[in-house]
Amino acid sequence: MFDFLEDYDLLGAFWTTVQLAVLSAVGSLIWGTLLAAMRVGPVPLMRGFGTAYVNIVRNIPLTVIILFTSLGLNQTLGISLGADDFETINFRLAVLGLVAYTSAFVCEALRSGINTVPVGQAEAARALGLSFNQVLGLVVLPQAFRSSVGPLANVLIALIKNTTVAAAIGVAEAALLMKEMIENEAQLLLISGIIAFGFVVLTLPTGLFLGWVGKKVAVKR
Numbered sequence: 001m002f003d004f005l006e007d008y009d010l011l012g013a014f015w016t017t018v019q020l021a022v023l024s025a026v027g028s029l030i031w032g033t034l035l036a037a038m039r040v041g042p043v044p045l046m047r048g049f050g051t052a053y054v055n056i057v058r059n060i061p062l063t064v065i066i067l068f069t070s071l072g073l074n075q076t077l078g079i080s081l082g083a084d085d086f087e088t089i090n091f092r093l094a095v096l097g098l099v100a101y102t103s104a105f106v107c108e109a110l111r112s113g114i115n116t117v118p119v120g121q122a123e124a125a126r127a128l129g130l131s132f133n134q135v136l137g138l139v140v141l142p143q144a145f146r147s148s149v150g151p152l153a154n155v156l157i158a159l160i161k162n163t164t165v166a167a168a169i170g171v172a173e174a175a176l177l178m179k180e181m182i183e184n185e186a187q188l189l190l191i192s193g194i195i196a197f198g199f200v201v202l203t204l205p206t207g208l209f210l211g212w213v214g215k216k217v218a219v220k221r
Helices: 003-007 010-040 044-057 062-076 086-114 119-127 132-147 149-169 174-184 188-217
Strands: none
Touching: 010 044, 010 086, 010 132, 010 149, 010 174, 010 188, 044 086, 062 086, 062 149, 086 132, 086 149, 119 132, 132 149, 149 174, 149 188, 174 188
8 A cells, every 4th residue: 555655755755844944943943033032123124124024024925035036036037056956956945945934933923922921030131241142142032942842842833833834945854755646546545644644743843842841941930
């Protein structure tokens, strides 16, 4: 019943999915943290930019963003992100699109964590002579990250599933392989079940592990 799988690189497709998820998660965490810092910062221009970015990007469908990275950035503007071959260009563009989209949700998750930090702690830090950047980096963000593990875990799980949208620009991940298998094989339910099981294997342990981490590092108030 599973003999047809020998003709397809199933593990390779899911490895591409994992690479997409990991690289996008790291990029989203960095850019999302900067956006959160902008949104709570004292500079009106940066605060306005952070607010506008989050409110606009998270209300645009991910498919539109991914297609824009390919059709707009690459084919229209000629941006290739330092790659030469078609597959690498699309992979990097997909990571860029996923980072741009997911960072808006990371920002909101972190901002909710920042709001849990007592205002008195930041005021005490400022009274000691610490700058805004020092207060944010040494006092506020460490506690915000600990409070945001749960919401960030949900964002990561959504990101893993959102990697399937990269198939729209030809990235050879699990969803694109599933499309190819369904076109070539008369095994719709079986193929769908295999791909779905693969994503469960990726997301369920991730959710359980990060849920355990969240309980361990939660700030006791």
